[in-house]
Amino acid sequence: xxxxxxxxxxxxxxxxxxxxxxxxxxxxxxxxxxxxxxxxxxxxxxxxxxxxxxxxxxxxxxxxxxxxxxxxxxxxxxxxxxxxxxxxxxxxxxxxxxxxxxxxxxxxxxxxxxxxxxxxxxxxxxxxxxxxxxxxxxxxxxxxxxxxxxxxxxxxxxxxxxxxxxxxxxxxxxxxxxxxxxxxxxxxxxxxxxxxxxxxxxxxxxxxxxxxxxxxxxxxxxxxxxxxxxxxxxxxxxxxxxxxxxxxxxxxxxxxxxxxxxxxxxxxxxxxxxxxxxxxxxxxxxxxxxxxxxxxxxxxxxxxxxxxxxxxxxxxxxxxxxxxxxxxxxxxxxxxxxxxxxxxxxxxxxxxxxxxxxxxxxxxxxxxxxxxxxxxxxxxxxxxxxxxxxxxxxxxxxxxxxxxxxxxxxxxxxxxxxxxxxxxxxxxxxxxxxxxxxxxxxxxxxxxxxxxxxxxxxxxxxxxxxxxxxxxxxxxxxxxxxxxxxxxxxxxxxx
Numbered sequence: 001x002x003x004x005x006x007x008x009x010x011x012x013x014x015x016x017x018x019x020x021x022x023x024x025x026x027x028x029x030x031x032x033x034x035x036x037x038x039x040x041x042x043x044x045x046x047x048x049x050x051x052x053x054x055x056x057x058x059x060x061x062x063x064x065x066x067x068x069x070x071x072x073x074x075x076x077x078x079x080x081x082x083x084x085x086x087x088x089x090x091x092x093x094x095x096x097x098x099x100x101x102x103x104x105x106x107x108x109x110x111x112x113x114x115x116x117x118x119x120x121x122x123x124x125x126x127x128x129x130x131x132x133x134x135x136x137x138x139x140x141x142x143x144x145x146x147x148x149x150x151x152x153x154x155x156x157x158x159x160x161x162x163x164x165x166x167x168x169x170x171x172x173x174x175x176x177x178x179x180x181x182x183x184x185x186x187x188x189x190x191x192x193x194x195x196x197x198x199x200x201x202x203x204x205x206x207x208x209x210x211x212x213x214x215x216x217x218x219x220x221x222x223x224x225x226x227x228x229x230x231x232x233x234x235x236x237x238x239x240x241x242x243x244x245x246x247x248x249x250x251x252x253x254x255x256x257x258x259x260x261x262x263x264x265x266x267x268x269x270x271x272x273x274x275x276x277x278x279x280x281x282x283x284x285x286x287x288x289x290x291x292x293x294x295x296x297x298x299x300x301x302x303x304x305x306x307x308x309x310x311x312x313x314x315x316x317x318x319x320x321x322x323x324x325x326x327x328x329x330x331x332x333x334x335x336x337x338x339x340x341x342x343x344x345x346x347x348x349x350x351x352x353x354x355x356x357x358x359x360x361x362x363x364x365x366x367x368x369x370x371x372x373x374x375x376x377x378x379x380x381x382x383x384x385x386x387x388x389x390x391x392x393x394x395x396x397x398x399x400x401x402x403x404x405x406x407x408x409x410x411x412x413x414x415x416x417x418x419x420x421x422x423x424x425x426x427x428x429x430x431x432x433x434x435x436x437x438x439x440x441x442x443x444x445x446x447x448x449x450x451x452x453x454x455x456x457x458x459x460x461x462x463x464x465x466x467x468x469x470x471x472x473x474x475x476x477x478x479x480x481x482x483x484x485x486x487x488x489x490x491x492x493x494x495x
Contacts, residue, residue, distance in 0.1 A: 015273055015296030018214045021090060028211035029089040033077030033101045036070040039247040040097050043388045049395075052096030052250040052257070056392055058381045063088040070098055077101045093212070094299070096250035100212065102205035102305050111136050111188040111203055111266070114180030115162075116173050118143040121152035123195035123311055128160040131192075133200040138162040139184055140194075141176040144169055174277030174285035177262065181276055186269070193263040195311035197225050202306050206266050209301070216271030216298030217290065219260035220306035221246070230314040231451065235459045238447040241322065242310050244302055251290060251300035253340050260300065262286035264308040271298045278336075284329025291337050319459075320466040327410075327470025331480040343411040343471075344486040350400020351488075358431020369393065371491075378494045405435035409461070410468040411484050 019025055036042070040050035046064050048057040059067050066088035070078055080086040092098035113136055117124050124140070131138055140157045142150060144167045157164040165183055167176065177191055188210065190203055199220070206218045222242040226233050242261045249257035262285070267276075271293060277285045290300050313319065334341040349368050356364035372393045380389055408416030416436055422429040440460045449456055475483045 015216075015293055015298065016270060017296060018216065018271065018298045021094075021214070023083070023086070025213050026086055026090050029080040029086045029093075031079065032208060032211060033079050033103065034070060034089055034093065034098045035073070035075045035077055035101055036067075037097055037099045037248055038075070039249075042067070042071050043391070044385060047384055047388055048095070048097050049388075049392065050097070052252050052255040054255055055095075056380060056384070057095060057097065058383060060091070063091050067092060067097070075101070093250075096252070096255075099248045099250070099301065099303075100209050102303055103208050104201050104204040105208055106204075108134065108136065108204050108207045110186050111190055111207060112180075112184035112186040113138045113190045113192060113203075114177055114184065115140045115192055115194050116143055116176030116180065117141065117153055117194035118145050118170065118176075119149050121149060121156045124153060125156045125160075127192065127194050127196055127198070128156065128162060130198040130200070132160070134203055136190075136203065137184075137186075139180050140164050141180045141183075142166045143171060143173075143176040171279065172282035172285070173262070174281055174289075175279055178275035178277050178279065181269075181272070182274075188266060189269055190266045191262050191264070192308070193310060195225075196222070196263055197309040198264070199306060199308055202264070202308055203266060205306050206303060209303070210266075210268060212299065214297070214299045215268065215301060216293045216296075217251075217260065217265055217267040217300045219244075219251075219265040219300075219302050220308050221302070221304045222261060222264050222308050222310050224312045225309035226312065228314065229450075231455055231459070232314045232316065232319050233312050234450045235456065235463075236312050238443065238449050239460065239463065240310075240312075241326065246304055248304045249302045251302055252294055253291060253337075257302045259287040259290045260302060262289070263310050268298075271296075281329070281332060283325050284333050287329070287333055288336055291333075291340065320462060323463055323466035324470035324473075327467035328474040330471045330483040331474035331478040334480050334483050335478070339482070341483045342487050343484060344403040344407045345489055346400040346403050346486060347396065347489045347491055349491050350397045351404060353397055354401045354404065354431065354435060355428065358428050358434075360427065369397065372397065375491060375493060401435045402439065404432070405438060407486060408432070408436050409440075409464040411471050413465045413468040 040048055042048055045068055046059050048059060051057065062084060066085045080089045089098065113131060115127060115138065117140055128138065140162050142153050142164060145153055154164060165179055167179055181189055188207065192198060202220055206220065209215060209218055221244065224233065224236040224240045226237065242263055244257045249255060251257050251260055276289060278288055281288055293300055330341045349372050353365040353368045373390060376389050376393050408419060419429050419432050423433050440457055444453055444456045471483055475481060
């Protein structure tokens with residue numbers, strides 16, 4: 001069977017189409033404060049570097065005054081005051097250059113909470129306790145837990161006055177959430193895992209952001225809920241599998257926040273299919289869910305100003321197993337979203353420069369950089385000054401080295417291991433090893449951690465190799481080579 005044939009295994013219905021941008025539908029920009037998105041650079045007060053999708057944007061003349069106000073205000077929040085600022089705000093929001101700030105300015109009564117659960121009822125009790133503050137209706141879906149867990153879940157749900165639905169067959173987290181959505185009617189649905197702890201006002205702060213009628217889903221930042229001092233917990237403090245980072249973002253494929261974990265997320269019912277999650281996916285169902293929403297045109301946002309917590313599994317075996325399980329979802333996701341799971345798209349120029357530096361030929365690397373500078377000068381807007389062009393070239397070539405190292409640590413980790421073994425005898429291997437190790441070493445040095453360097457880097461290596469093993473194993477089983485095949489970019493001189 002070909003890859004294209006396998007894409008239609010489920011044949012999900014298309015997501016509903018979001019409403020068009022109109023002046024009336026953009027009035028929310030006069031009520032909801034906005035901020036310049038951290039991580040997006042502003043050069044010469046008119047050139048944005050970054051956003052989602054990442055791009056170099058020469059801001060239109062009419063957008064620049066409001067953009068500068070946002071940038072200068074940092075994260076204090078600005079609302080649009082007239083029609084011109086309103087249009088500028090929409091432009092910046094839709095390019096991922098600005099993001100809305102959460103506010104709790106109203107009583108929320110149009111949200112149903114759905115919690116899938118299987119097995120141990122202990123974490124569920126803590127989750128339900130954290131949800132009591134907002135007083136919203138809660139539906140717990142028991143995904144066919146065996147006894148004595150089923151009885152314990154029933155007792156906990158009754159103690160908190162929640163609604164319980166018991167599935168006859170286990171369908172995984174996505175199947176349980178589908179059951180919960182089908183049993184509720186509110187215009188908005190909040191999904192939260194049974195082992196998550198909600199902030200007291202997380203829904204009240206996120207709900208006003210849906211005043212933008214094109215927003216289909218919002219997700220808070222999820223930090224680990226540390227109950228002890230194990231090595232795994234100390235590692236998860238800075239490398240949690242559910243923490244998408246400190247930078248707010250519009251969620252689109254190809255940026256650091258390319259999806260949201262459904263462990264804590266608020267969605268608009270009007271923006272989802274029936275059923276919302278693909279029944280055939282037990283892992284990666286949330287990635288598929290948000291990618292289909294993005295294809296339909298809905299906006300999905302990651303809101304770091306709201307913070308929830310999630311339980312940590314402290315077993316080393318469970319740690320490695322879950323990473324491999326997540327990696328294993330890549331093949332099935334690639335079947336449904338061809339081209340989205342390519343592990344790296346490095347430029348030949350960047351790779352050649354890394355090789356030249358590793359072999360001790362800096363003049364060759366400088367020549368390649370000079371070619372790229374001249375090429376980008378022709379490609380980019382003539383108004384972009386040469387120093388900014390040079391910065392973009394440096395960022396691009398650095399990214400090539402970064403992704404090569406990332407690929408050799410994860411999806412190609414057996415090759416990366418061979419490179420490390422060859423370092424005593426090969427100058428090129430030593431240069432490539434620097435690219436591989438730079439990110440883990442940097443993260444250990446820059447992020448506050450309670451782990452010593454040896455255990456920190458060892459767990460990072462296990463993390464990457466476990467994920468890569470899952471990718472490789474399922475790529476072979478399902479015959480989906482795309483997920484382990486990088487795509488080289490050949491930079492041509494523009495005409």
